[in-house]
């Protein structure tokens with residue numbers, strides 16, 4: 001069967017059709033798609049190549065990095081570098097922004113990414129993924145970390161991949177959320193869902209309840225209510241928590257419900273990173289008809305102050321987010 005629509009053809013058809021389009025965004029998106037295909041293969045064969053385990057390096061977050069974190073980071077930096085269409089890159093694995101080489105002084109876009117989210121789960125064959133955000137540069141000329149200091153309302157495109165039972169690629173350029181599945185027989189991402197929408201209300205909550213004792217009491221009250229058959233959502237929710245953001249987010253968007261990684265007494269600004277985890281997933285979720293807040297304001301309205309800022313993250317269907325806000329109002 002000849003695939004009706006591949007990522008490359010879809011992006012060119014959807015994003016390159018605008019009169020002022022130069023093709024740079026399309027090239028960036030398809031370059032990220034190529035990087036994801038390569039990372040997918042790395043993840044699938046890591047166990048055979050001895051790529052599981054720690055790299056011996058700690059990242060700017062002070063966390064031990066895995067060999068695959070570094071491999072995935074290098075793939076994206078090399079491929080985006082070769083695209084010639086980015087002004088600067090921010091990676092979870094790198095302390096500072098990576099400036100583009102010669103000839104990219106007038107690039108229109110900057111890209112932030114988490115090259116391999118959830119990598120601590122790799123050895124247990126739990127889904128992991130890549131998350132990215134694309135902004136326009138704020139001013140013409142050589143881009144820098146300053147070009148990332150923009151609210152998520154300025155996002156041009158964002159997306160994520162999940163390396164699981166299949167490799168999926170989900171992205172949006174502000175015209176709906178579209179899902180692709182990697183067909184290994186042809187090495188192409190094939191369009192499998194157009195305009196993905198989150199159910200208005202679901203029945204799944206997703207949070208690490210190991211933090212219960214150090215959560216805000218309002219968070220404890222909300223979670224207690226979610227587990228009660230007498231709550232205002234029509235009954236008790238069930239719990240699902242993978243511990244891999246892309247997997248928990250993807251399930252929440254497709255099945256409905258709410259994912260929460262809020263602040264706690266040890267992490268007042270939460271654990272997840274604003275620029276390359278919360279902003280791209282908040283953009284996707286709003287495009288899918290849901291919402292994403294940091295407990296009090298829309299994630300997309302937050303102005304980053306640093307490229308590795310963290311952010312409390314509560315994301316899901318409108319009904320669940322409104323109910324959450326009734327505890328934090």
Ligand code: P6P
Pocket residue numbers: 117118119120208243244245246248261271
């Ligand atoms: P916790 C993985 O390390 C990660 O960054 C996300 O993928 C995941 O959602 C979160 O941390 C899990 O955090 O605190 O539940 O271990």
